[in-house]
Amino acid sequence: MSRNLTLNGPAHTVPPASQFGPATATPGGARAVAFGAMASIYCLAYFQRTGIPGTIFDELQHEFRLSASAVTALGSVFIYVYAGMQLLVGMAADRYGGRRTLLFGGAVMCVGAVLFPCARTTTMLFASRVLIGFGSSFVYLSIVKEVDTLFDSRHFAGLLGLAMLASYSGAIAATLPFERAVHGFGWRGTLLAVGGMTVAAVIVVWAVLRRLQEPPVCRKGIPLPLLWNVLRNRLSWPLLICATINFPILFVFQGVLGKKFLQDGVGLNSAQAAASVLVMASVCGLSAVSGGPVLRLTRQRRKPVILGATGVILLATVLMLAAVLTAAPPWVFLMGYVLLALSIVGSPATSATMKEVNRPDAVAVTISVLNTASYLGVGLLSNAAGAILDAFGSRAEAAEARIVYPTAAYATLFACLAGLALVSMLITVFLIPETSGCAVMLSELDRESA
The missing domain is CATH 1.20.1250.20 (MFS general substrate transporter like domains)
Structure with a gap:
């Protein structure tokens, strides 16, 4: 299900500075x-x-x-x-x-x-x-x-x-x-x-x-008026909410707790855990440059790509929650990391949709707002993850030069992440519109911003 919007022709932006000289x-x-x-x-x-x-x-x-x-x-x-x-x-x-x-x-x-x-x-x-x-x-x-x-x-x-x-x-x-x-x-x-x-x-x-x-x-x-237009545009809100969930879940594993969890909860040594995060980062890189070709395969339909990216995040978090609870082997967690990395394919489609549901003269401000929402989500989720581990601090054990947190701490974290991923999936299904590469009519934007 998606919202019905009045669409203009193919989305366009102000011609870049490169067309005018240097x-x-x-x-x-x-x-x-x-x-x-x-x-x-x-x-x-x-x-x-x-x-x-x-x-x-x-x-x-x-x-x-x-x-x-x-x-x-x-x-x-x-x-x-x-x-x-x-x-x-x-x-x-x-x-x-x-x-x-x-x-x-x-x-x-x-x-x-x-x-x-x-x-x-x-x-x-x-x-x-x-x-x-x-x-x-x-x-x-x-x-x-x-x-x-x-x-x-x-x-x-x-x-x-x-x-x-x-x-x-x-x-x-x-x-x-x-x-x-x-x-x-x-x-x-x-x-x-x-x-x-x-x-x-x-x-x-x-x-x-x-x-x-x-x-x-x-x-x-x-450009404060343009910023206000983006923020009060109701078509932007579902994309911004999902932005505070999807990329932050990936980043918590890639940049904060991914290696430590594999050492504490799975039993890998430091090099093995770092190698698993390396695989994840490599898949992220390949996914990042695949976003454009994937959109061409869908004939510029944005929503299937965004839905697929959100779906693999939900699948990955549920998979790792089940794997923690059942003491699954290490390759299951590596699969979960790879699934999270594949979600990067949806980034270009999300940015394109965000641009197309806002005014064509506010492209830079629009993408800045989307980036801000993503990284605020990263900060909040990182703090929350640390707080969850500290809540189980009394059950943590000292091992050589590090502290090992119990499996229950990571199971709680994964359950919270899976819940957030489910919220993002529901928002994507019911609230994010399909623009198909076309800008929303200004008259429609005026109604959504009223």
């Missing part, structure tokens, strides 16, 4: 080098997002004597800052240009990336994570802006797909390679090296971008 004024090789350099920063930013605390959960908990809630808060504080900055970053990139915002954010991220492994107090740990989250929040939207500026519009989707591949390369590096490096050199030495790589990447981006012709900057005002 893309053709700069040699293609220089632009390609610039894109590769910017993608390297995105890779490192995603490493910081997914590798901490997930891969070194036990090391941080043991060395700083933290509760599970405090460790998961290291991830959620990053996410809250990241989410809170999305709208401001989008406005800043439009106003000052993507290269300026990218270099500013990259510099702040460098400071945090170097300070984190040098931290000796919990306060410094959190302060450095705030800096990393703040700096990282500038990276993706700045790259989107520069791709739009430097390249012809026909390359836009393909280059963003490559940027997503770069990000998931960072996510892959944050799993087994990071775990093995920590095993050999310690978490401080490994992250200090990552901090040095981040500084080097920002310097390279600065050196490359300063050689390119800089386009004129359009000093736009703050």
Whole structure:
């Protein structure tokens, strides 16, 4: 079942800046080098997002004597800052240009990336994570802006797909390679090296971008009326609610508790658990670049793809809940991780639908709102997961340099996640409309925003 909407012709956006000048004024090789350099920063930013605390959960908990809630808060504080900055970053990139915002954010991220492994107090740990989250929040939207500026519009989707591949390369590096490096050199030495790589990447981006012709900057005002239109549009609400559920469930496994659960609840060693999360991150990367082709297979019908993505999240959480309760073998949990990763296929369809049910002159603001909802959900769900583990703290056991939480804690967590996934599925079935690649008529939007 879906809502009946009055649809316009195929959705369109304002022509990108690349159609009006600098893309053709700069040699293609220089632009390609610039894109590769910017993608390297995105890779490192995603490493910081997914590798901490997930891969070194036990090391941080043991060395700083933290509760599970405090460790998961290291991830959620990053996410809250990241989410809170999305709208401001989008406005800043439009106003000052993507290269300026990218270099500013990259510099702040460098400071945090170097300070984190040098931290000796919990306060410094959190302060450095705030800096990393703040700096990282500038990276993706700045790259989107520069791709739009430097390249012809026909390359836009393909280059963003490559940027997503770069990000998931960072996510892959944050799993087994990071775990093995920590095993050999310690978490401080490994992250200090990552901090040095981040500084080097920002310097390279600065050196490359300063050689390119800089386009004129359009000093736009703050689009608060457009933001209000998106927020009060009732067609946006189901998509925003699902955004606070679907991606956060995936991220809790990929970046917060996925490795620790496999050690505590399944009995895998550190390397085996990290390898399982590596498989998950790899499937995420393949799924991310498959979203466009899948939409072509469905002839641009969005809802079947969104429904399928939500369905595999529900299947994965129910499967892992049953597996925990029945002490299933490790391969069952790996299957659950892979199913969660496959849900990334629905991201392009969700973004496209969100764009098509809102005004065509509010595309940047619309996607910023969707991103904000997703990452707020990640922060809230990460905090909730830590609180659930702490609720079973009296039954936890000390094992070498880590704390092992009981199976009941993870069963409770999976039951909550399955319940959220069910809510998202019902909203998708009954409330998310099918746009089929067409924008909703402005008269319809006016009614939904009244």
